[in-house]
Amino acid sequence: MPQPQWGPPPPPQPPAPWGPGVPGAATGAPQTPDWAALADNTAHRGRRRKLLFVGGGVLAAGAVAAIVVTAVASQGSGGGKKAAGPTAPASPEPSFSPVAPPAPPNPDEFIASADKDKATLSTKTLFPHSRPVLDKRKYKRVDTATTTDCASATQGGLGSVLTDNGCRKMLRATYVRDGVAVTVGVAVFDTKAAADKAKEQSTGNITSLSDDDTPAFCRSTACRLTANAEGRYAYFTVAGYTNGKAVGEDDKAALTAGRDVAGYTFRRIRARADQQAKASVASPSTAPTAGKQKQA
Structure with missing residues (x-):
């Protein structure tokens, strides 16, 4: 009867991919994972997230600009002072010519x-x-x-x-x-x-x-x-x-x-x-x- 071996357990291995097109999937035999494919998938997901972050920032800036434009437009047409329109000309006040004093006599x-x-x-x-x-x-x-x-x-x-x-x-x-x-x-x-x-x-x-x-x-x-x-x-x-x-x-x-x-x-x-x-x-x-x- 074999004697048990003592020592540190082996490190866990990543699960092998299963599914159609994966060698050994039909037979259920364990296969070595495709590390190159996993790395490509990880890099692809990183690039997509970065594009999402960049696109999201542009959309957010556009939204802020739209809000500012909307606020300015609403302020100009709403609570501000109304532009003065043409006013009717004021009617002239009546004027009275002063009565000139009589000219002094010539000495x-x-x-x-x-x-x-x-x-x-x-x-x-x-x-x-x-x-x-x-x-x-x-x-x-x-x-x-x-x-x-x-x-x-x-x-x-x-x-x-x-x-x-x-x-x-x-x-x-x-x-x-x-x-x-x-x-x-x-x-x-x-x-x-x-x-x-x-x-x-x-x-x-x-x-x-x-x-x-x-x-x-x-x-x-x-x-x-x-x-x-x-x-x-x-x-x-x-x-x-x-x-x-x-x-x-x-x-x-x-x-x-x-x-x-x-x-x-x-x-x-x-x-x-x-x-x-x-x-x-x-x-x-x-x-x-x-x-x-x-x-x-």
Whole structure:
């Protein structure tokens, strides 16, 4: 009787394939497994699984992209703000043209004729300053005079010119500074045209006016003369030295003094025009009234 052998059991063998076409399958005899065929089957199954994994990843990415597109599409057509459609044009608001204030009157009109030049006229209103500063030079007024006989306040041919053009009044004032004296005479006419004509035809000069402290000047010596007109006023100056010295052609002192006083007289006439123009606007009789609708 054979003795049993002790030792480690043999390793298990893989089962042999059975079935049609396998050698020994019909007889049931054990056959050696086909290891090459088994390896090919295993490799084939590995490649198929990898393709399935790759294909599945592509399908999954496509599904995610479809979900994103769907979400974007639904968000754009759903909960977002609706696009603003064309709106009807707003009806224009009614506009109201402001009522323009009346144009201020032209000051020239108030000194162009006696019809509108109604303000008080005297040496006090025309020559109000006793010590005017003219172009930074200070003068002193020494005397004034008024006469309706215009020719009596002139020398040479000026009296005839003033009378022929209808002079109504003559107002004079004398200013002195540093031994130089200037007399200005303002001849008053009814119209601007008459004053302009008297200025154009002027000849001779105004008679100088002086007081007890100022010696007579420019009565028999050469002096500086000016002639101008503004509105219905013609005004003339005569300038010279109080010591009787004749004024030369290149003399600057008499020339400057005559211009200073002539410019001052011009500004006083313009001030008269401006004051009357402003007064006409403020006057209730001439001021424009606010438009009111008539009651039915």
